[in-house]
Amino acid sequence: MSAKRQLRRRSTEDEPRFVIGMDAHSKKLAISIWDWSDRFNPCLHREIKCMDIEAMVATYERHVDLDSITIIEASTNSANLKRMLNEAGYRAEVVRSDTIANKERKRRICDIVDAENLALAYIKGDIDECVWTPSDRYTEYRDIMFAYRDTSKEVTRISNRIWSVCSRKGYKLPIKGGKAKTATLRAMIAETGIGGFAKEQLETLLEDYDRLFARKEALSKRIAEIVLSNPRMLKLMQLQGVNYKGAFALEAAVEDPHRFSKASKLAAYGGFSPIVNSSGDEEENAKRRGGLHKPLDGEGRQDVKFFFTEAGQSVLTSCANSKLGKWGWAMVNRGKPRNKVACAIGRKLITYGWHILRGDPTPNRDSEAFFKRKMRGFHQTIGAKRMHELGYGTRNEFADAQAKLIYGKLAEQTTSTKEKAVC
Numbered sequence: 001m002s003a004k005r006q007l008r009r010r011s012t013e014d015e016p017r018f019v020i021g022m023d024a025h026s027k028k029l030a031i032s033i034w035d036w037s038d039r040f041n042p043c044l045h046r047e048i049k050c051m052d053i054e055a056m057v058a059t060y061e062r063h064v065d066l067d068s069i070t071i072i073e074a075s076t077n078s079a080n081l082k083r084m085l086n087e088a089g090y091r092a093e094v095v096r097s098d099t100i101a102n103k104e105r106k107r108r109i110c111d112i113v114d115a116e117n118l119a120l121a122y123i124k125g126d127i128d129e130c131v132w133t134p135s136d137r138y139t140e141y142r143d144i145m146f147a148y149r150d151t152s153k154e155v156t157r158i159s160n161r162i163w164s165v166c167s168r169k170g171y172k173l174p175i176k177g178g179k180a181k182t183a184t185l186r187a188m189i190a191e192t193g194i195g196g197f198a199k200e201q202l203e204t205l206l207e208d209y210d211r212l213f214a215r216k217e218a219l220s221k222r223i224a225e226i227v228l229s230n231p232r233m234l235k236l237m238q239l240q241g242v243n244y245k246g247a248f249a250l251e252a253a254v255e256d257p258h259r260f261s262k263a264s265k266l267a268a269y270g271g272f273s274p275i276v277n278s279s280g281d282e283e284e285n286a287k288r289r290g291g292l293h294k295p296l297d298g299e300g301r302q303d304v305k306f307f308f309t310e311a312g313q314s315v316l317t318s319c320a321n322s323k324l325g326k327w328g329w330a331m332v333n334r335g336k337p338r339n340k341v342a343c344a345i346g347r348k349l350i351t352y353g354w355h356i357l358r359g360d361p362t363p364n365r366d367s368e369a370f371f372k373r374k375m376r377g378f379h380q381t382i383g384a385k386r387m388h389e390l391g392y393g394t395r396n397e398f399a400d401a402q403a404k405l406i407y408g409k410l411a412e413q414t415t416s417t418k419e420k421a422v423c
Contacts, residue, residue: 016091018045018068021119023111024081029053030111033064034119042123049112056081057088066090071118071127073097079133094131095121134255141226141252148219148245149303155216158209162202169198182210223248224382228390234402235356237378238371239349240319241311244378249307250353257357266354271305272347304350311349312342319370324348368407375399 019042021032028050035045051059070085070092072078078094085092095118121127134142159177162185166173172188185206189199227233227244236247250270260266267273312328316338319325324345331341379387379395392398 015039016067016069018065019119019122020064020068020070021115021117021122022070022072022081023114023118024053024072024075024077025111026077027053028111029056029081030115031070032112032115032119033068034123036123042120044116047112047116053077053081057084060085060088060090064090069093069122071095071122073114073118074131078131079139082133083136094133095127096129096131132256132259138252138255141248144219144222144226145249145252145303148216148223149306151212151216151219155209155212158205158212162205162209165198165201165205169194178213182206182213220245221382224378225386225390228378228382231405232357235406236353237374238356238367238406239311239352240322240324240367240370241314241345242308242349242353243311243374244381246307246311249304250350251357253301253304254357257354260354263351263354267347267350269300269304270308270350271300271302272308272343272350273300305346308346308349309342312345313338315345315349316342322370323366365407365410368403371406372399372403375402 015036017035017037019034019036021034023030030050031048032044033046033048034042036042046063048059048063066089068090070090072081072092072094074094074097082092082094159181162181163173165171166185171192171194185202188194189202194202224244227237227248230251233244233247233251236242236250237244239247242250253270254260254266257266260269315322315325316328316332320329328341328345331344332338376395376399379392379398382390384395387393387398392401
């Protein structure tokens with residue numbers, strides 16, 4: 001049962017005796033403790049206006065009964081505070097930061113007033129939904145995903161700076177990327193005899209580029225091994241255009257697919273909520289956030305949105321003969337902008353991903369050949385030596401074994417059906 005339904009169906013007998021509102025910052029927090037033993041007349045029991053986060057558990061053990069619930073306003077460290085309280089035996093829930101945004105405040109805003117309003121909002125029944133927080137394992141997955149994203153941005157930034165220096169000085173531009181960029185640029189420096197500060201600057205940028213690129217490659221390998229050990233992530237790679245990084249990003253962001261009652265809710269969470277053409281202020285604000293002529297409203301998880309937009313472009317480029325690719329090109333040929341069509345395909349892929357994460361069966365073997373080819377490339381990404389250490393065989397043996405887990409119970413394809421299989 002979701003947290004939303006649990007709160008809506010709460011009974012008076014199951015409610016805790018004390019309700020604590022917490023307003024937290026990076027180092028300090030404020031709590032307001034309310035005695036709710038009299039359901040019709042709650043009264044303020046204690047206030048602590050300034051408390052160190054390190055002393056939170058010890059303070060709770062002295063002043064807070066176990067028969068209590070703590071309502072924490074969503075912030076960067078709210079999930080960590082909830083985990084600390086849960087480990088100490090206390091119940092805690094995280095609520096959206098706008099829960100008390102519209103509450104009338106007589107004078108100045110302060111932390112203890114916000115904490116009090118959070119507790120009273122729960123007591124009055126104004127809170128009907130809690131913020132979902134990931135488990136420790138999936139929190140680590142998200143940290144890895146954020147580290148990969150930030151490192152990729154830094155690699156691109158350094159690459160652009162190298163290009164800028166070469167362009168200003170009239171040097172030959174290093175078109176190639178990755179490790180080839182470093183080799184090409186070093187060869188160019190040696191051939192042209194660049195000296196002075198320009199040489200010093202380029203060598204410094206090359207050192208930064210090599211270090212960040214190696215970090216990106218190491219994170220990529222780590223993500224690949226995590227995907228290899230997670231059956232649901234491997235199943236997500238059935239989706240056209242979705243590589244192991246996209247599968248990792250979606251699974252790390254979702255964890256529990258049953259918290260999304262419909263596929264459209266997962267699509268909106270992943271950043272694929274379309275802008276509605278309407279005269280309302282909400283749609284106008286969404287257009288401003290998304291940008292002029294952009295099809296999406298700019299909300300949702302940008303990391304998931306990036307990978308699945310790229311997957312949509314990949315379908316148009318590499319899977320044009322598949323059913324989804326033909327649909328996309330039909331939209332392009334009708335005059336739809338390619339980027340909008342790529343977003344539409346990305347939304348469809350997330351919808352398919354919702355069914356895969358929930359364990360819905362694969363309908364047919366149309367994507368089996370494509371999935372096997374992707375598994376062979378995945379084997380090569382991790383490396384034959386490492387795959388052998390993990391207990392896997394050759395590329396073909398690995399691909400056949402993974403395909404058998406997904407398609408093994410389905411009926412064999414006929415010859416005519418195989419010819420129509422997706423790319």
